[in-house]
Amino acid sequence: MKPVNFEYARPADLSAAIALGGRNDATVKFIAGGQSLGPMLNLRLVQPDLLVDITAIAELKHVEQTPDVLFIGSCVTHADIEDGRVPDVTGGAMRAVAAGIAYRAVRNRGTIGGSLVHADPSADWLSALAALGAQAVVRGPRQERRIPVETLMTGVFECGLAGDEMLTGIEVHRLSSGARWGFYKYSRKTGEFAHAIGAYVDDPDRSICRAVIGAIGSRPIVFSDATSLLGGNSHGAIDRGLVESAMMTHGITDPIDQQIHFACLRRAVEQARLR
Numbered sequence: 001m002k003p004v005n006f007e008y009a010r011p012a013d014l015s016a017a018i019a020l021g022g023r024n025d026a027t028v029k030f031i032a033g034g035q036s037l038g039p040m041l042n043l044r045l046v047q048p049d050l051l052v053d054i055t056a057i058a059e060l061k062h063v064e065q066t067p068d069v070l071f072i073g074s075c076v077t078h079a080d081i082e083d084g085r086v087p088d089v090t091g092g093a094m095r096a097v098a099a100g101i102a103y104r105a106v107r108n109r110g111t112i113g114g115s116l117v118h119a120d121p122s123a124d125w126l127s128a129l130a131a132l133g134a135q136a137v138v139r140g141p142r143q144e145r146r147i148p149v150e151t152l153m154t155g156v157f158e159c160g161l162a163g164d165e166m167l168t169g170i171e172v173h174r175l176s177s178g179a180r181w182g183f184y185k186y187s188r189k190t191g192e193f194a195h196a197i198g199a200y201v202d203d204p205d206r207s208i209c210r211a212v213i214g215a216i217g218s219r220p221i222v223f224s225d226a227t228s229l230l231g232g233n234s235h236g237a238i239d240r241g242l243v244e245s246a247m248m249t250h251g252i253t254d255p256i257d258q259q260i261h262f263a264c265l266r267r268a269v270e271q272a273r274l275r
């Protein structure tokens, strides 16, 4: 199938794109790398009147560091991060996650922002950035707001952005030199979406110990104080009962699914401890 006919615009500045997104006389869709939206257009799951290509907006490719925070523009590609064109403030975590997304052709075009807004529960960035405690920076016509990455997703393929709001970028806190991380993605073949994800970040100098169970068919499960799973400190064994009860609450009731998700989390924690 081919997409329905649509108009196409490629604004060079953010306010023009936001104004187009806010048009109420047309169904408007932003397109970044097109890796998820392209197939949806071809299948006519999405039928916009106007497609707004946001890849010419320099601000969305901007990357900026302060001593504590790295801002990554939403149109930065997975390959930009994989190849180290974005400063590494996470001790290699983001580079490793980027390298595990799909295959190189997808990573060359797919963007970190598109991945989050697409809100596929299996997406790698969703779980990885939730473990890193990252914030989504969202701009509308009147204001800018920040949302924890894990709450940007409101449902499966649903994102809490208004039509006239854009994700401009992501803020990631710099990990300290003693921080350790693990990310374990289970998929049948390399380059596939995850069937289960475990992510873990332990940064004692910044009092951060976060764990995530992802690719669960909805928002990831985030343990913002993962020491509670580890016997009160970051060195203990994982309390399987607590993890299972969280999974039950989130609708993961099948024992095999529980086992796979638990194993991913355990491996992520083990990876971190071996670093």
Ligand SMILES: Cc1cc2nc3c(=O)[nH]c(=O)nc-3n(C[C@H](O)[C@H](O)[C@H](O)COP(=O)(O)OP(=O)(O)OC[C@H]3O[C@@H](n4cnc5c(N)ncnc54)[C@H](O)[C@@H]3O)c2cc1C
Pocket: 029, 030, 031, 032, 033, 034, 035, 036, 037, 038, 054, 074, 075, 100, 101, 102, 103, 106, 109, 110, 111, 112, 113, 114, 115, 117, 118, 122, 123, 124, 125, 161, 165, 166, 167, 168, 191, 192, 193, 194
């Ligand atoms: C074969 C294949 C395998 C894949 N495997 C994986 C995988 O293993 N792991 C993984 O995580 N992902 C995977 N992906 C998805 C890939 O990571 C895409 O890059 C990502 O899902 C979407 O990014 P994009 O830039 O292409 O967004 P697009 O397809 O251009 O857009 C996706 C959605 O986001 C919206 N959007 C984009 N940018 C913005 C913005 N700045 N503000 C507001 N709305 C915006 C669009 O309107 C659209 O609704 C795979 C994709 C393919 C095709």
